[in-house]
Structures are given as C-alpha cells and as structure tokens.
Amino acid sequence: MSPAVLARFPRYGRLFDCIQGWNGIAEWGGVPLSALVDLVRPSSSATHLICYAMDDKALTEGHGRFGYFYEAIPLEVARAPQALLAMEMNGAPLPIEHGAPLRLRLENQLGYKMVKWIKAIEFVDDVGGIGMGQGGYREDQLHYGNVPGI
Ligand SMILES: Nc1nc2c(c(=O)[nH]1)N[C@H]1C(S)=C(S)[C@@H](COP(=O)(O)O)O[C@H]1N2
Ligand SMILES: [Mo]
Secondary structure (H helix, E strand, O other), X not given: OOHHHHHOOOEEEEEEEOOOOOEEEEEEEEEEHHHHHHHHOOOOOOOEEEEEEEEEHHHHOOOOXXXXXXXXXXXXXXXXXXXXXXXXXXXEEOOHHHOOOOEEXXXXXXXXXXXXXXXXXXXXXXXXXXXXOOOEHHHHHHOOOOOOEO
C-alpha cells in the first residue's frame, strides 16, 4: 500500500489491555471496520462478523488446545468508531508478529477480540455453529466472556 494511501487512514493510539493483565500502547492505521460493514450491507438478521485467523493454536499454543483462532464481533462493536482493520502500526507497515497482513483493533474491547493474521471475514446471524459455539476461540477454550468491553 502506498504511503499516500496509508496517510489517509485514521489513526488511533490507546492503551491496550490483555485479560492476563499486561498492556501496551501503539498507534494504529487502517480502514474503519464500519466501512466494510457499510460496503457489505449484511442482511438485517446478521448479528456478528467472524474474523478467521491463519494460526492453528494446536501448533502455536499447545496446552491441549486445538483449532484455528477466530473471534465473533457483534455488529454494534464492529460499527463503533474505535473498530479498525489495521494495516499499519506506529507509522510503519504492520509487522507479522502483530498480525500482518491484517488485524482487528477494537479499542473498546480486551485484547483477545483483536484478531491477528485475518484470512477471512464472514457475517453470520448465529455464532452457535462457529467453532465450539461460544463466540470466539478464547471463549471456546478458556471460557472468556464474549463481549469484553473496557
Ligand atoms: N490470530 C490470533 N489473533 C490474536 C491472538 C491469537 O492467539 N491469534 N491472541 C489475542 C490476544 S489474547 C491478545 S492479548 C492480542 C495480542 O496482540 P499483540 O500481539 O499485538 O500484542 O492478540 C489477540 N489476537
Ligand atoms: Mo490476551
């Protein structure tokens, strides 16, 4: 993506919180997720969008976990101004360790909702049939809450 195009993206900097207690600060650039929702015009029955990631947690996390990382994002969270499809971090292209080529930034949610290494996005009207049905990988495997607002 050219610097001129990147320069037009909104940028957000905010304290980032993981549920495990660590945090960090960065500045992110990208496309508002609401722009994608507007473009797709999901049917009125759609409640969430699912971000599917490239990482197989059996390989990257162990502890007996399995399956590809994903998270379900309620459409009202996706439409919020704090929701970004990020391609840039601290003024440079998004690095692989932080989710290149594309990651979610949801500045009003805990870290585990911010899917890195996105490979596909799907709009659904029920999260029950996705993964183990709890609304996300961390919810399925660790019983985290599925709308962790901060
Ligand atoms: N694809 C994918 N995205 C993910 C995760 C993951 O394991 N796989 N972990 C989540 C969790 S629990 C946190 S706290 C943040 C960490 O983001 P960072 O590596 O940019 O700090 O990524 C989130 N996104
Ligand atoms: Mo996390």
